[in-house]
Structures are given as C-alpha cells and as structure tokens.
Amino acid sequence: MASPQAEYVKIVEEMFEKKKEFWLIGQYIQRWDALSKMLGKAKFTADYAYLFKNLVYVYSVRAKYAHARIKRIDVSEAEKVPGVLKVITHKDIPGVNDVGYVLPDQPLLAYEKVRYIGDIVALVVAEDPYVAEEAAEKVYVDYEPLPVITNPLDIVSFGGLKEKEHPLIHEERGSDVIARFRIIKGDVKKGFREADVIVEGEYRTQFQEHAYMEPEAALAVPEPDGGVTVITSTQCPHEARRAISKVLGLPFAKVRVVVPPLGGGFGGKEDVANEIGTKAALAALLTGRPALVVHKREESIIGHSKRHPMIARYKHGAKRDGTLTAVEAEIILDTGAYASLGPFVLWRAIVHSAGPYKIPHVHTEGVAVYTNNVYAGAFRGFGNPQVTFAIEQQMDKLAEELGMDPVELRLKNILRNGDRTVHGQLLDHGVGLEETIRKAVEATDWYRKRAEYAKQTGTIRKGIGLALLWHGNSIGAEGADYSSVTLIINRDGSITFRTGLTDFGQGAIQGLVMIAAEILGVPPDYFRVEQPDTSATPDAGPTVASRSTAMGGNAALVAAYKLRQRLNQVAADMLKCSPEDIEIRAPDVYCKSDPSRKIRWVDLVEECFWRGVPLQEFGYYRAPKAVWEDETGQGEPYFTYTFGTIVAEVTVDMETGKVTVDRITTVYDIGKVINRVGAELHAEGGAIQGMGYALMEELVHDENGRVLNPNLYAYYIPTIMDAPKEIVALWVEAGYRRGPFGAKGLGEPSINGIAPAIANAIAHAIGARITSIPITPEKVYLTLKRLGKIKL
Amino acid sequence: MAQTQAQEYPEITITLNVNGKDYTVNVKPYERLIDVLRYKLGFLSVKEGCGRGECGSCAVIMDGKLVPSCLVLAVQARGKKIITLEGIAPPGKLHAIQKALLDTYAMQCGFCFPGVIMAAYYLLSKNRNPSEDEIRYALSGNLCRCGSYLRFIKAVKLAAEYIRKGQIYFDLKK
Numbered sequence: 001m002a003s004p005q006a007e008y009v010k011i012v013e014e015m016f017e018k019k020k021e022f023w024l025i026g027q028y029i030q031r032w033d034a035l036s037k038m039l040g041k042a043k044f045t046a047d048y049a050y051l052f053k054n055l056v057y058v059y060s061v062r063a064k065y066a067h068a069r070i071k072r073i074d075v076s077e078a079e080k081v082p083g084v085l086k087v088i089t090h091k092d093i094p095g096v097n098d099v100g101y102v103l104p105d106q107p108l109l110a111y112e113k114v115r116y117i118g119d120i121v122a123l124v125v126a127e128d129p130y131v132a133e134e135a136a137e138k139v140y141v142d143y144e145p146l147p148v149i150t151n152p153l154d155i156v157s158f159g160g161l162k163e164k165e166h167p168l169i170h171e172e173r174g175s176d177v178i179a180r181f182r183i184i185k186g187d188v189k190k191g192f193r194e195a196d197v198i199v200e201g202e203y204r205t206q207f208q209e210h211a212y213m214e215p216e217a218a219l220a221v222p223e224p225d226g227g228v229t230v231i232t233s234t235q236c237p238h239e240a241r242r243a244i245s246k247v248l249g250l251p252f253a254k255v256r257v258v259v260p261p262l263g264g265g266f267g268g269k270e271d272v273a274n275e276i277g278t279k280a281a282l283a284a285l286l287t288g289r290p291a292l293v294v295h296k297r298e299e300s301i302i303g304h305s306k307r308h309p310m311i312a313r314y315k316h317g318a319k320r321d322g323t324l325t326a327v328e329a330e331i332i333l334d335t336g337a338y339a340s341l342g343p344f345v346l347w348r349a350i351v352h353s354a355g356p357y358k359i360p361h362v363h364t365e366g367v368a369v370y371t372n373n374v375y376a377g378a379f380r381g382f383g384n385p386q387v388t389f390a391i392e393q394q395m396d397k398l399a400e401e402l403g404m405d406p407v408e409l410r411l412k413n414i415l416r417n418g419d420r421t422v423h424g425q426l427l428d429h430g431v432g433l434e435e436t437i438r439k440a441v442e443a444t445d446w447y448r449k450r451a452e453y454a455k456q457t458g459t460i461r462k463g464i465g466l467a468l469l470w471h472g473n474s475i476g477a478e479g480a481d482y483s484s485v486t487l488i489i490n491r492d493g494s495i496t497f498r499t500g501l502t503d504f505g506q507g508a509i510q511g512l513v514m515i516a517a518e519i520l521g522v523p524p525d526y527f528r529v530e531q532p533d534t535s536a537t538p539d540a541g542p543t544v545a546s547r548s549t550a551m552g553g554n555a556a557l558v559a560a561y562k563l564r565q566r567l568n569q570v571a572a573d574m575l576k577c578s579p580e581d582i583e584i585r586a587p588d589v590y591c592k593s594d595p596s597r598k599i600r601w602v603d604l605v606e607e608c609f610w611r612g613v614p615l616q617e618f619g620y621y622r623a624p625k626a627v628w629e630d631e632t633g634q635g636e637p638y639f640t641y642t643f644g645t646i647v648a649e650v651t652v653d654m655e656t657g658k659v660t661v662d663r664i665t666t667v668y669d670i671g672k673v674i675n676r677v678g679a680e681l682h683a684e685g686g687a688i689q690g691m692g693y694a695l696m697e698e699l700v701h702d703e704n705g706r707v708l709n710p711n712l713y714a715y716y717i718p719t720i721m722d723a724p725k726e727i728v729a730l731w732v733e734a735g736y737r738r739g740p741f742g743a744k745g746l747g748e749p750s751i752n753g754i755a756p757a758i759a760n761a762i763a764h765a766i767g768a769r770i771t772s773i774p775i776t777p778e779k780v781y782l783t784l785k786r787l788g789k790i791k792l
Numbered sequence: 793m794a795q796t797q798a799q800e801y802p803e804i805t806i807t808l809n810v811n812g813k814d815y816t817v818n819v820k821p822y823e824r825l826i827d828v829l830r831y832k833l834g835f836l837s838v839k840e841g842c843g844r845g846e847c848g849s850c851a852v853i854m855d856g857k858l859v860p861s862c863l864v865l866a867v868q869a870r871g872k873k874i875i876t877l878e879g880i881a882p883p884g885k886l887h888a889i890q891k892a893l894l895d896t897y898a899m900q901c902g903f904c905f906p907g908v909i910m911a912a913y914y915l916l917s918k919n920r921n922p923s924e925d926e927i928r929y930a931l932s933g934n935l936c937r938c939g940s941y942l943r944f945i946k947a948v949k950l951a952a953e954y955i956r957k958g959q960i961y962f963d964l965k966k
Contacts, residue, residue: 028897030894030897030899031899033899033902034894034897034899034902035894035964037899037902037905038886038890038893038894038899038902038905038909039837039877039886039890040836040837040876040877040878040905040906041837042902043836044839044903046840047830047836049831050830050831050834050836081796082796082799083796083799128798128799130796130797130798130820130822131796131798131799134796134797134798135796210937211935211937212901212903212937213839213841213847213849213901213903213904213935213936213937214839214841214901214903215840215841261901261902262901263839263841263901263902263903263904264901264903264937264938265901266937296843297841297842297843297844504901505900505901505902505903505938506900507900677897680897681897681900681938681939681940681943684939684940684941684942684943685900685938685939685940686939687939688939688941689937689939711842711844711846712841712842712844712846712847712935713842713844713846717935717937718939718941719932719933719934719935719941720927720928720931720932720934720936720941720944720945721928721929721932723928723939723941723942724942726942727942
C-alpha cells in the first residue's frame with residue numbers, strides 16, 4: 001500500500017507528465033473579486049467598523065526613546081479621563097507577553113526596556129478614538145535613556161564579522177547577533193590564486209517600507225465561551241491565531257481569525273498582524289466589547305517591519321575567458337530592534353549569495369544584528385534583492401575588467417540543466433535561465449544599444465543594463481512546508497473553494513481556482529472563494545515566500561484530481577462509456593468518443609448525491625524535504641528555483657543627476673504560466689516597486705533612532721509620473737516536475753533583479769558605478785562631480 | 793476631572809448631499825469628511841491610506857472639484873454636493889472607467905481603486921480625449937503600490953473611447 005505522501009506526489013507528477021493540452025491554464029482570466037472591488041463593495045478590515053455597534057477604540061502609546069530602561073509606568077491619570085475604559089499594560093496580559101515571530105524577543109507591551117521608537121508601553125481603550133489618543137498623553141513613563149545604536153557596524157565589523165564590545169540591546173540574549181549563516185565550498189584562497197582578474201566592492205542597501213495602501217487594522221469581538229473572533233489584515237491567519245492564543249493564554253480553538261481582502265501586503269502584513277490582532281483581542285476580552293485597532297500611516301511606518309538594510313563586501317575572481325573561479329563575501333543585515341523574520345531573511349540571503357552561477361570555490365558569510373532602528377522582517381524578496389544588487393553589479397564590474405559583454409560573461413557561468421548549485425544541489429531539470437537571457441537580449445536589441453550608447457557624449461545619455469536572478473521557492477529549510485485546499489461541490493453545481501492562503505492583491509488564489517477548474521472541467525465563475533477563516537478554511541501554511549502557486553496550487557490540484565476521479569466514475573456509469581472517455585465542460589458532461597452522449601453537469605452532481613459519492617475533498621501537499629548543512633551551507637535548501645533576466649533602459653541627465661527609467665523588460669522562467677493576468681501584473685508591479693527601491697525609497701532614522709519620514713509625503717514611492725513608458729513581460733516555461741502543471745512562484749522574484757539592472761544601466765549611461773541605493777539624483781550628481789564628469 | 797478637548801467641543805448639525813441624496817448629521821467641529829462619509833453614512837468605498845492627502849485613496853468630488861476627503865472637515869462640506877464611487881453609475885451599471893479597468897485587467901489589491909476611479913472620472917468629465925501625459929498628470933495624486941499604473945493609462949484611454957462613442961454605462965451582468 002502506497003503511503004499518503006506517495007499518492008499526492010504521484011498525482012502532481014502524473015499531471016505534469018501527462019497533461020499537455022489546457023483549456024484554461026495560461027489564459028487571461030479576471031480575478032474573482034475584481035468586480036466587487038471595482039464597485040467599492042469589497043470590505044477591507046477597517047470597513048467592518050461601520051457594521052458593528054458599541055465599539056471601543058484602541059490607541060497604542062509608543063516609546064519616547066529608541067533605547068531606554070523603563071523604571072515606572074503610571075496610567076492612573078489616563079484612566080481617569082472620562083470615556084477611557086481601560087489602560088492596558090504588560091501586567092494585564094493573561095498569557096505570554098511576546099509577539100516575536102522567529103525568536104521570543106518581542107514583548108507586545110514593553111516592560112523592562114524599550115528598544116526602538118515604535119515599542120508600545122500601553123494601550124488606551126476608550127469610547128472614542130480622539131479621546132483615546134488624547135488620554136495617551138496622560139500615560140506617564142519614567143525612562144532612563146540608554147545609548148542608541150543605529151549603525152550595524154557598531155555591533156559587528158568586517159573581517160570576520162565578530163561581535164564588538166557595545167552596550168547590549170538584548171541583554172537577555174547575551175548577544176546582539178541574532179543569526180549567522182555561511183556557504184563554504186572548495187577553497188576560496190585557491191580560487192583567487194587561479195583567477196586572472198579579481199574585482200571587489202562594497203554595496204549598501206537601505207530600509208525599504210512596504211507602503212501598502214491599506215494601513216494595518218483589526219477588529220476583535222469577544223465570544224460567549226471566553227474566546228475571541230478577530231477580523232484582521234494578515235497574510236497568515238493561522239500564524240496570527242498562534243500569536244493571539246499565546247498572548248491571551250487561550251487554546252487555538254477558541255481564537256478565530258477572519259481575513260477580509262487586504263490592501264496590499266508584500267510581506268509586511270506577516271508579523272505585524274500578530275501584534276495588531278493581539279492588541280484588539282486583548283482590548284475586547286478586557287472590556288467585553290468589540291475593539292477596533294486601525295493604525296494611522298505614521299504608526300504603520302514606525303510600527304511594522306521593513307526590508308533589512310544590507311552592507312556587504314564582495315570579491316569575485318575569474319579566468320581571462322570569464323570563467324568564475326571564486327566568490328567571497330561578508331554580509332551584514334540590520335534587523336533593527338527585534339528579530340521578526342530576520343534569521344530566515346538572512347538565511348535566504350546567504351542561500352542566494354553567490355547568484356545563479358557555477359562557482360568552484362565559495363565562501364560567503366552573513367550575520368543579522370540588532371540595532372535600535374525600526375525592526376526589519378519580511379518584504380517581497382526576503383534578503384535576495386539585497387544580495388542580488390551586489391552580485392549583479394560585481395558581474396558587470398568583472399565584465400568591464402575582462403572587456404567582455406555582460407551577457408557573454410553570464411552565459412559563460414550560469415546554471416543549466418544538470419549543473420550543481422553552490423550548495424551542491426543537482427538541478428536535473430527545469431532550469432530555463434539561459435532561455436530567459438536569450439529572450440531578453442533579443443527583445444531589447446541589447447547588443448546594438450549597448451554599443452551605440454557607449455559612444456554618447458551629450459547631456460542626456462541613455463544606458464542599458466541587465467541583471468540575472470534566481471529565487472528558491474517556498475520556505476525551504478526554514479520550517480514545515482505544507483499547504484492545503486478544500487473543494488466542496490454544492491448540490492447546484494457551484495463550488496466552494498477554501499484555503500487558509502490569503503490574497504493581498506497578488507492574485508495567486510485565482511491561479512489556484514484555475515488549477516482546480518482546469519482539472520474539474522468547470523469554469524472559474526462556478527467557484528466561490530471563501531474568506532480565509534481559521535474556523536473554516538484549512539491551515540495552508542503562511543502566504544509568503546512565493547509559495548501560493550507552487551504549494552497551494554498542488555493542494556488544489558490534488559483535491560480536484562480526486563474529485564474528478566469520482567465524477568468520471570459516476571458519469572461513465574450514466575453515459576455508458578469508460579471513465580477515461582468522460583469529458584466535463586460544465587454546463588455539459590459528455591463522452592469524448594461521442595459528444596452526442598451528453599448529460600448536464602448539475603445532473604451528474606445530483607446523481608453523486610443520490611449515490612452517496614462524496615463531493616467534498618481535502619487536498620494536501622507537503623514539499624520535498626529541504627536539506628541544509630549549517631557549517632558549510634551544503635545541501636538542498638529549496639526544492640526548486642525561479643529564474644529570470646531583467647533588462648533596464650534608462651535616461652540620465654548629466655547636469656541634474658536625474659534618472660528616468662524608460663523601459664523594463666522582464667523574462668521569468670516560472671515553469672508554467674497559470675493565469676497570464678496574474679503573471680503580467682507581478683512582472684509590472686515588481687518592476688515598479690523595484691524601481692522605487694533602486695531610485696527613490698529610503699526610510700531614514702536620525703542618530704536618536706527617530707524616523708524622519710514616517711508618512712508618504714516624505715517617504716517617496718513611485719507615482720504614475722515615475723512609472724516607465726513600458727514594461728515588457730515575457731515568459732519561459734521550463735517546467736518543474738513537482739509544481740502544478742510545472743509552475744513555480746513569481747511573487748518575490750519579480751523584485752529581485754530590478755535594482756541591479758537599473759544600477760547597471762546607470763553605470764552604462766554615465767560611465768561610473770554607484771554601489772548604494774537609492775540612487776537619488778543627488779547621488780548621481782555628486783558622483784559625476786567627484787569624477788570630474790560634470791562642470792557645474 | 794477635566795474633559796478632553798474632544799469632549800469639550802459641541803456637536804454641530806450639518807446637511808450635505810452625497811450622490812444626489814441629502815443627509816443631515818451631527819458632527820464634531822474637528823471631524824473629517826472621510827469619517828462622516830465612511831462611519832456615519834456608510835460610503836465605505838472612500839478609503840483612508842495616509843490621512844495626509846498624499847495617497848489619493850479617499851478622493852471624492854465636492855462641488856465639481858476632486859478633493860482628498862481626509863483633508864476636508866465635515867463642517868466644510870456643509871451644503872456641498874459630493875460624489876463618491878458609489879454614485880458614478882446608476883444601480884446595476886458600471887461606469888465606462890470601471891468597465892475599462894476590468895477590460896485591461898488592472899485589478900490587484902483594489903484599495904487605491906476608488907480614488908483612482910474618482911480621479912479618472914474627474915478627468916474624463918473635463919476631457920474626453922486625454923493624452924498619455926494628461927492621464928499621468930491627472931492620476932499623479934493616486935498612489936498604487938501594487939503597480940497597476942500602466943494599466944490605468946490604458947484603461948483611461950479605453951474609457952475615453954467608450955464615452956466618445958456614447959457608451960457611458962454598461963450592464964453589470966456580462
């Protein structure tokens with residue numbers, strides 16, 4: 001008897017191998033919620049406030065210092081304000097006062113210390129939001145200020161990444177280095193001895209803010225059994241439930257988390273949701289009334305995780321013909337005041353730290369360290385955009401040294417089918433990287449432009465640059481990697497679709513519906529996607545790490561496959577042909593060999609009910625086991641990788657330093673395109689967000705750890721005026737055997753290569769390299785001036 | 793015990809017209825139009841993204857002008873005519889801009905859409921044949937983090953085409 005694992009793996013592989021014709025997969029399909037959102041009827045979390053009566057409002061009293069000891073918290077004056085029902089401090093927490101995601105290092109309500117400017121010391125619960133905010137000024141906290149550290153180089157230094165002497169931010173942990181990972185392969189010293197050319201560089205990336213348009217919100221309702229229902233904007237309902245249960249001291253079964261549509265997430269609504277859901281739940285249980293938390297934009301910006309800034313030193317060696325011999329790197333990530341997902345972000349950064357290349361000798365090492373900055377955590381790309389920014393500029397520098405075209409250098413070194421990664425992982429199929437390069441080069445007329453732009457002398461100059469990327473799918477060796485989907489065919493033939501994966505705009509759930517629809521033969525508009533709800537939708541793992549399509553897609557595929565087997569049996573009986581001969585194309589069901597033998601889909605469904613053939617199915621998929629050797633970084637960190645090539649074309653004004661992005665061409669190998677709409681939107685959205693990362697975005701702290709630009713008037717994200725004239729999205733479908741119909745993820749990869757491609761294009765235009773982002777007009781101007789390329 | 797400022801101010805009765813219908817509400821002098829529209833009158837399409845007039849998610853039309861409703865005090869809207877997303881097409885119909893945004897598959901998270909639609913609707917009410925530059929300028933106050941910008945441009949052009957052909961409203965059912 002086959003094990004259950006063998007069954008679902010067999011189904012996924014069978015579908016990949018046998019199914020070559022598609023009636024739905026690869027088409028342009030409108031997402032299920034497009035119309036309700038277009039009409040303004042979709043209800044986001046904060047909208048539920050209108051539907052509840054007798055709400056109480058929760059306001060978070062935040063730290064006055066980025067690093068200080070708390071000597072005393074006095075809430076007595078605040079509690080006397082009329083309309084204030086309760087001021088909650090750490091003493092009121094019934095369970096464990098911790099909302100840390102990976103490490104238990106982050107109190108929900110600070111008590112001994114505050115470690116950054118967003119730390120919360122108390123929650124004011126009042127009848128009116130304005131009253132709550134005013135009363136917060138009467139919460140008195142006696143602080144003893146401590147030295148503030150905002151520079152990660154005060155914690156560790158290059159040349160070994162050893163921890164320096166410094167006042168500890170987390171005394172309880174005994175160290176402010178939260179994680180250390182490395183890849184050691186071969187002998188780098190030997191590799192550099194064999195090199196004819198060596199290039200070195202230091203690269204810096206900044207804090208990036210998710211700036212999703214919907215600030216975080218949560219509404220909690222106390223339940224009669226002492227439990228609580230929390231409606232909240234989270235990417236990960238089951239993770240939020242775990243955190244709320246822990247702080248409230250309740251069993252999971254008594255905490256229900258419901259997720260309305262999300263106004264963006266990008267990784268940012270991963271762990272902050274634990275905090276805000278918990279704040280609302282706590283207030284609801286302590287007052288016995290529905291409690292609302294809505295962050296203002298300023299709170300959102302100082303109060304949720306950011307993209308980790310990176311400082312990295314890279315050294316690449318190559319033979320005269322371009323063959324890479326060695327890569328060495330030291331990478332420092334600033335995780336701010338709390339670990340959040342920092343250890344995993346660092347791990348992903350290290351896994352990808354040598355790029356999608358064959359390299360005989362590698363030693364890359366990285367640390368993530370605490371500072372008193374806003375904490376850093378998950379953000380689309382998860383450590384990979386940072387290292388890709390460094391690696392791909394190194395490759396261009398190497399090409400320059402060697403007098404080679406950047407494309408030729410990469411073609412010399414890239415991973416192809418049958419190659420091993422720097423972790424020793426064999427990639428025996430599904431590596432479409434070379435084809436992505438060739439398509440990108442052809443679509444952009446690369447060689448001609450490259451040669452032509454090199455001759456420019458005027459004030460306005462054009463540049464073209466490229467970057468390669470790879471991205472391990474799903475969570476890999478980070479943790480339990482499973483997903484699930486429940487399909488229920490209702491008696492009228494409509495289908496209820498349930499998964500604990502969420503949609504925060506990315507459209508992946510529509511892809512999952514299409515996968516089920518493709519197999520069942522029932523159009524997507526028969527499906528109803530239910531809101532993620534821990535009391536109804538199955539735990540599908542977190543909605544992160546480009547895993548919805550690759551993992552949830554398989555769960556949908558398995559559920560649909562099993563239903564289809566049963567449906568075919570009953571239909572074959574009704575139509576008197578073989579089960580293999582049955583074609584379902586709702587509203588019709590017929591025999592392929594004789595389409596005139598036909599019944600209606602609803603009749604087939606009805607017959608199943610009469611015969612007692614169950615039409616509910618639970619689809620589950622568990623990823624192949626990931627392997628990671630801590631000391632050497634050898635193993636199989638991810639089960640598959642998405643690959644891609646980005647070409648950016650820019651115009652630079654040599655007098656003002658202003659960079660305009662004219663066109664971005666993206667070619668991704670995502671195994672198989674499921675919904676062409678979703679794929680294209682990812683390519684476009686990632687390109688624009690990546691452009692902001694490359695050119696304009698930066699969260700700035702002063703030396704006291706205060707954020708200088710906590711709203712969108714000072715934290716710039718791209719507007720429609722900045723959007724390139726054109727974004728060209730092309731696809732390679734190399735197929736991964738254990739993806740749904742061969743599909744892989746695109747959520748994060750779509751930002752990884754944008755910044756380095758733009759940086760390389762700027763270097764091509766101006767003949768000088770800028771190695772830190774954002775590449776602002778000021779930076780370009782000062783670089784040109786320093787190099788005497790500008791007269792002003 | 794002293795009251796907070798929020799409690800000291802008296803409420804004021806105002807009447808405003810939203811999507812063709814008069815509403816009379818009691819408001820505090822510091823209350824914002826966005827909160828009255830959302831939480832007192834239930835026009836939930838109006839979204840708050842920043843509270844500073846930077847993101848455009850709360851854009852509505854007030855007496856023929858496109859305004860961020862987070863920067864308008866409710867008392868300033870006294871006697872004014874306001875149009876929100878709920879009011880741009882008759883019940884059961886889509887406005888040309890909504891149809892065009894569907895046609896171009898522009899939808900992602902959708903949080904910025906009400907504001908984007910209002911800005912586009914405003915542009916199209918003044919200009920039935922906008923150029924790409926004019927469209928970019930008209931939507932420059934609407935942030936979209938999912939990055940549907942290039943689709944917005946296509947959609948506004950398409951909507952303008954529909955409108956020039958006299959197709960302003962479309963049936964909801966496909």
